[in-house]
Amino acid sequence: MNAPALTAMQQGLQNCEACGLLSRPAPGEEEGECPRCGQSLDFRKPASLQRTWAFLMAAAICYIPANVLPVLTTTTATGTESDTILQGVILLWSPSGWPLSLIVLFASIMIPSAKIIALAYLLITVHRRSNSNSEQRVRLYRIVEFIGRWSMVDVFVDTFTAALIQLQPLMSVEPGPGLFFFAAVVVFTMLAAESFDPRLIWDADEFDGG
Amino acid sequence: MRNSTGGTTESIDLLMYNQPIADRSLVSCPHCDLLQRLPDLAPGAAARCPRCNFELWRPRTDSLNRTLALTIAAAILYIVANTVPMLGLSVVGREAFTTVIGGAQHLWDDGSTTVAILVLFTAVLAPALQIGFMLAIVIGTWRDPVPGWVGFLLRHHGTTRTWSMIEVMMLGVLVALTKIADYATVIPGLALFALGALVFVLAGMQSAFDPREVWERIEWAQTRAERKLAQERASGFAS
Ligand SMILES: [Zn+2]
Ligand SMILES: [Zn+2]
Numbered sequence: 001m002n003a004p005a006l007t008a009m010q011q012g013l014q015n016c017e018a019c020g021l022l023s024r025p026a027p028g029e030e031e032g033e034c035p036r037c038g039q040s041l042d043f044r045k046p047a048s049l050q051r052t053w054a055f056l057m058a059a060a061i062c063y064i065p066a067n068v069l070p071v072l073t074t075t076t077a078t079g080t081e082s083d084t085i086l087q088g089v090i091l092l093w094s095p096s097g098w099p100l101s102l103i104v105l106f107a108s109i110m111i112p113s114a115k116i117i118a119l120a121y122l123l124i125t126v127h128r129r130s131n132s133n134s135e136q137r138v139r140l141y142r143i144v145e146f147i148g149r150w151s152m153v154d155v156f157v158d159t160f161t162a163a164l165i166q167l168q169p170l171m172s173v174e175p176g177p178g179l180f181f182f183a184a185v186v187v188f189t190m191l192a193a194e195s196f197d198p199r200l201i202w203d204a205d206e207f208d209g210g
Numbered sequence: 211m212r213n214s215t216g217g218t219t220e221s222i223d224l225l226m227y228n229q230p231i232a233d234r235s236l237v238s239c240p241h242c243d244l245l246q247r248l249p250d251l252a253p254g255a256a257a258r259c260p261r262c263n264f265e266l267w268r269p270r271t272d273s274l275n276r277t278l279a280l281t282i283a284a285a286i287l288y289i290v291a292n293t294v295p296m297l298g299l300s301v302v303g304r305e306a307f308t309t310v311i312g313g314a315q316h317l318w319d320d321g322s323t324t325v326a327i328l329v330l331f332t333a334v335l336a337p338a339l340q341i342g343f344m345l346a347i348v349i350g351t352w353r354d355p356v357p358g359w360v361g362f363l364l365r366h367h368g369t370t371r372t373w374s375m376i377e378v379m380m381l382g383v384l385v386a387l388t389k390i391a392d393y394a395t396v397i398p399g400l401a402l403f404a405l406g407a408l409v410f411v412l413a414g415m416q417s418a419f420d421p422r423e424v425w426e427r428i429e430w431a432q433t434r435a436e437r438k439l440a441q442e443r444a445s446g447f448a449s
């Protein structure tokens with residue numbers, strides 16, 4: 001095993017996430033301001049675990065109505081029809097449209113649930129002070145951070161479908177209540193990823209080493 | 211009379227600032243906190259954290275001028291993208307057109323106000339701030355030292371980038387196009403092409419920019435606070 005790595009926190013130094021300057025808080029202080037850019041500094045993001053859990057719970061709760069309630073309501077001369085996200089994916093499935101259908105399936109259904117599971121896994125391993133797989137876990141965090149925004153795809157699809165198909169009395173499309181909850185899932189998971197401090201993944205190492 | 215550590219006895223204002231470390235090449239990794247020294251790098255090379263592989267720094271050739279050129283191009287494309295129609299649709303002699311803002315407007319009118327605000331924010335406002343901040347940052351660096359407000363913009367530029375989702379919207383529009391093509395003839399508008407180009411120009415703008423170069427030339431927040439304090443004290447004595 002390698003000797004435990006030396007971190008800024010162990011040296012009593014705080015890294016500015018905005019400008020990258022290392023600085024030392026006044027003796028006895030836990031926080032201060034970056035002398036270069038004025039950003040408020042801490043050793044770790046404040047209340048990172050609690051905030052991430054809170055956003056994650058909110059996302060998990062919204063996830064259910066987001067998938068059960070219709071995101072689009074289509075009105076034609078023959079009647080009204082409501083589609084959930086999954087029905088939208090199935091509707092898009094055709095000999096020519098299946099690649100896009102897969103993209104929407106991936107972005108709207110797989111990514112949000114995978115993000116919630118991945119962040120919960122990261123939080124639980126940090127709580128349990130796990131010091132194995134740290135490299136894989138930080139890589140997982142980067143993937144979550146990177147792909148989260150792509151879940152917004154369905155919100156844009158529904159927005160522009162509804163905006164364009166306004167051919168009353170032939171056909172019109174309106175957004176449904178599921179869209180609100182789906183957008184909430186995307187925003188909450190993005191906020192959860194932003195609240196999580198990846199440096200916590202490595203902190204268990206240091207306690208064992210020191 | 212005053213130096214960088216002075217003022218601590220009379221001013222609570224300056225106490226809040228941390229003491230910077232003397233060795234400016236020492237950094238810590240934002241993803242694992244490992245202390246390390248940044249090597250001198252040639253443009254094109256990248257410094258990565260040995261523990262977690264995070265990219266710490268990638269110096270760029272002629273960063274500020276290239277960023278400026280790409281930012282101006284992005285601003286022009288952005289204005290075109292938001293002023294001309296993006297998508298049109300024609301069915302049995304009837305035509306409908308929409309812009310990006312029109313899409314959000316329709317959601318708003320339908321009562322989906324929260325989603326409308328989110329669409330407006332991620333597809334219109336955040337990209338405008340992303341481009342506008344970058345333009346102001348690059349122009350701000352023409353002064354020496356770089357004024358403090360550039361630091362304020364640079365601190366918040368990351369947030370505008372996180373929420374600016376032009377590329378995600380483009381994919382969404384593409385899917386919507388395919389869906390609608392089943393019912394009607396879709397007419398792609400000029401804005402659609404402008405947005406497509408904007409995706410690439412924005413990516414280029416971000417990768418040309420080296421924030422470290424700006425931070426190294428900026429006037430420090432602490433220096434500014436000290437100067438302000440000295441001015442206040444001077445005017446206090448005068449009255
Ligand atoms: Zn700073
Ligand atoms: Zn690292």
